[in-house]
Amino acid sequence: MTHPSSSPRHVCILGAGIVGLATAWRLQRDGHTVTVIDSAHSGAGASAANGAQLSYSYVQPLADPSIWRQLPKLLLANDSPLKLRLRMDPHQWAWGLSFLAACRASVSRDTTAQLLHLAAQSRLAFDTLRAETAMDADHSTTGKLVLYPTEASFAAARHQMALQRVLGSEQHALSPAECVAIEPALSHRTSHFHGAVYTPSESAADCLKVCQALEQLLRARGVRFLLDTPVTGLVRRGDRVVEARTPAGAVHADAFVMALGTGSRRLAAALGLRLPVYPLKGYSITLDIQDGADATSAPAVNVTDAGRKIVFARIGQRLRVAGMAELVGEDRRISSDRIDALVSATRDMFPRATRFENVHPWAGLRPATPKGLPVLGRLPAGPANLLFNTGHGALGFTLAFGSAEHIAAALRPQVRPVAAGLAACSA
Template identity: 40%
Template sequence: MKVIVLGAGIIGVTTAYQLAKAGHEVTVIDRQPGPALETSFANAGEVSFGYCSPWAAPGIPMKALKWVFMEHAPLILRPKLDWTMISWMLRMLSNCTSSRYAINKSRMLQLADYSRTAFADLRAETGIDYDHRMQGTLQLFRTQQQLDASGKDVKALAADGIPYEVLDRDACLAVEPALRHVSDKFVGGLLTPKDETGDCFKFTNSLAEKAAALGVKFRYNTGVNGLDIEGGKVRGVICEQERIAADKVVVALGSYTPLLLKRYGIALPVYPVKGYSLTLPIVDASRAPESTVMDETYKIAITRLGDRIRVGGMAEISGYTNDLGQARKRTLAHSVTDLFPGGDMDQATFWSGLRPMTPDGTPVIGPTKIDGLYLNTGHGTLGWTMSTGSALVISDLVSGRKPQIDATDLAVSRYG
């Protein structure tokens, strides 16, 4: 079959690769001049199969009120008279219950665990080099209250068979020796040893080359004006200069997916939540992380990428804006210099990207009410983590096969 994939970020490229392996004739369309030039460009560098939780959780509404008054707040809200923003936030609040959190986290962990094995298979078959390390994620707790509150995550990890270790201060130092310089600033941590790190931009570009070798055609610098739909079935994609015919279309446009779908009567509750990152060269390896440390207080990930440190995090709800607020830069700089002052801040590069978030944290993967139209979006901060499993689910569905995991509750139909 002829399949078009809209979007050449990590989700789109991985999807195209798996579809090509399944024997389909695949074309990827993207408005950028190359792959991974938007949200996938400078993310936190984590492939976090264990550190996988919905942002909508019990206690978040009260925490959000406290964060309003924090100088280095992990959540920034810039409210607008925008019904899309308001309705998305209301839906997110409705998921901040213990029962919804358990359901949503279980769905996410199932997909993440499926992606873990699939990602290992993909790495083995392609041999891609992307500054990767396989030393896990250390969620660092600065207070005893944070350590005690991690019990709900530990319970969920244990229920889904995800390896984890609860660590005291000395055990944290064994995992991340550079923390010995600041051992008075934390009380313990939660280690998910199967997590990995790397450069998502490098990975996506290398995988795009592998996909092209399988016959995937990439159409860059190409805007999409709409879908060609006839008789309730997708027939192709209408681009700026031409119509491209297809039997199936997979939309993987991240935060921009709902803007395309709205005109076709598909209400997709995906909204952009902006994240920021700093990338700085390492000048003192003894004061740099070995893998990823998640600073729980500020919700910031500090990751080793070869001879660089990537500092990524925060959640800013401000619509489709990509401005670089200097206050956000100061928060990233504060977290990394407080724990790992081994990088050169004078040489740091500052970036922001729009994460496609659903109100329940679970991505939207599967068919729509339009025959032949599929979605693969809404992964939030976990796009790379869930990319391979998501791509396999889509490949199976497009090919008429039953996915290896239960994907029923991943489709947009779960929102009614």
Template identity: 40%
Template sequence: MRVFVLGAGVIGTTAAWYLHKAGHDVTVLDRQGGAGRETSFANGGQISVSHAEPWANPSAPLKVLKWLGRADAPLLFHPRLDWRQWRWGLNFLLECLPSRTRHNIEQIVKLGTYSRASLQELRQEEQIRYDHLEKGILHFYTSQLEYDAAQAPAEVMRKFGCQLDMLTTEQVIAIEPALASARDKIVGGSMTEADESGDANAFTKELARLCAVNGVEFRYNTTILGLDRDGDRITGVRVRQEDGSYATLKADAYLVCLGAYSPMLVGEHGIDLDIYPAKGYSVTMPVKDPSKAHSVSLTDDEYKLVFSRLGDRLRIAGTAELNGYNLDLNKVRCDAIVKRTQDLFPGAGDPDQATFWTGLRPATPSNVPYIGKTKVKNLFLDTGHGTLGWTHACGSARAIADIISGRKPEVDFAFTGV
């Protein structure tokens, strides 16, 4: 079967790989000049099954109220005259109910563990290198309230297969000695030894290269304009090609992997995706003093930041800004990330050589992505992964390749049928 994958980020590229392995003729379309150039470009770099507690949880409403008006808040809500934003916000509040949070943790953990195993298998088979580290992910807490609140979600995660061990301050510092200078701030932590870190962009580019070597076609600089439909089937995708000409390209099946832009493409066909862009930030700086720099991938739960070591670079990423499709860098938020890094790891990195980046994470209110069929027979979804696109990429891709091939996926997950 001929399959078009719409989008060449980490989600689309991994989907192309597994679809090709399943025996399909695969073409990837993307408006950029190469793979992984938008949301997959400079993310936090974590394969973090342990990051399974969604933003929407019982403690979130009070936190959001507390953060209102703070330009450096971990979750910043810019009210707009946009009904999609307000609907998303209302549904976010509904997902904060304890029963919904528990359900969402279950989905996120199941997909995450399956995806992590799939990535490990792929890396072993193809010998892909992307500054990956297999040292686990260490969560640390600088608020006793946050640490206490983490106990119940951790128990739920363990129940569904994510081995997460709660730690004392001394145990946290024993795992990552670079945190010793912040000893007086840390009240405890947790460790998931099976989690990993690495450069998602390097992985995406290398996998795209391997895809192309094995026969997958990539059409870059190709802007997707819309989908043509006849009855219950898509008959073609309208594009503007690299030379400026317009064309309608035809395949047997179409897979939407367009992140935050997915709702606009499928909405005209009656498929309503509750995805809203959550702008995330990252800072990348060279290591200045290796003895002061962290080597274990870290999550700062209070500030909603992740710290990854990518070779001789430090990558610090996180926060979420709900402000439509705006990609402007907010200097206050960038400076806040640098300040937090310097407070925790003084002298570790060189802030004078820091580079800043922002990308639009495709966030659902529940943090659970859309993976599966739609009511249009040959149109499929692999989108809405929010902060966990890199974590869930391989598992999502493997599952959607099974679905498109008419097989039941191996992972027990709430697949869509919108």
């Protein structure tokens, strides 16, 4: 349902990933004139080949008390799923210290509650979009199984599940045998995990396909796109941004939305604003499901291996396998060791799902805040007409449409929230 704004404006959205495009969709429906600018094509960044899981009801903030006992491994082990490469970078150190300060039970509980609320808004908005447009995005709602290798990790998961149940999530703690009843392709793995949490309502979809479909829909509705066009700077006069500078010329607008992922920090810094976002590098591979694969070979349900921190998502006739979180700066190189680890994990989990002939490797930078909450709205002391929509970490696809609702609300004349309310500007 469209909610016309009482004061339609020209809004310039910086970024054509899933977050920027979801925002463009919502604002165009409010009656705003919209321009989208990006240095690449739609969905080219962290949206291109992410984990594909839509985790609306089961979230586990990265900033968790368990991080403290894992620190030696994170710093020293080459095969750790969370890797920290210390650099001569004051921003990395400041972000890391803020992250460790957020690894407290009280902070994790608060973050969980806020993420679940935002995810519920996002699910509703994305469901509405799909119902209205019938876009082809390999969407499925088959649920998610998170597998835990030890009794201790399973106990911690049940504690998190109890917290989320109070907040409205429907989940079940299952034995390995019960998992196989839901996902037969796990039948050979029952001795490798102690138990699992099953969330029946969880979904998966191809984020890149969603981005491409949104671009087509938005162009048909009159939205202007400047792709392969980097934003080289923003011009501020007093309390307002008046233009975005690009090689194609200046773009003037009444309001600007910063949805450039990790690139948002650079533009914010040029305006004297501190944005607590650091890139978390992640990897994925995409494999074709083998012809004739039956229910005991290829998974239909989304699966997360909590021990290795690797996710498996069925998107049509492909299997997306994603994982790792590296704090290594703006390094987009694809590590062969990380890709080999994803291939090895897939061979262990689902050896008959694919022939492993064509492995499509990918690496991307996910914009993360120390607490794990996105930055939504104005920054303190920032221009009144510059809104931020970034810092979603590994939940960009999950939270994109809910975040767009917050930006739309912020652009209504009676609402001018500052980002520190929901997000992580205080980190």
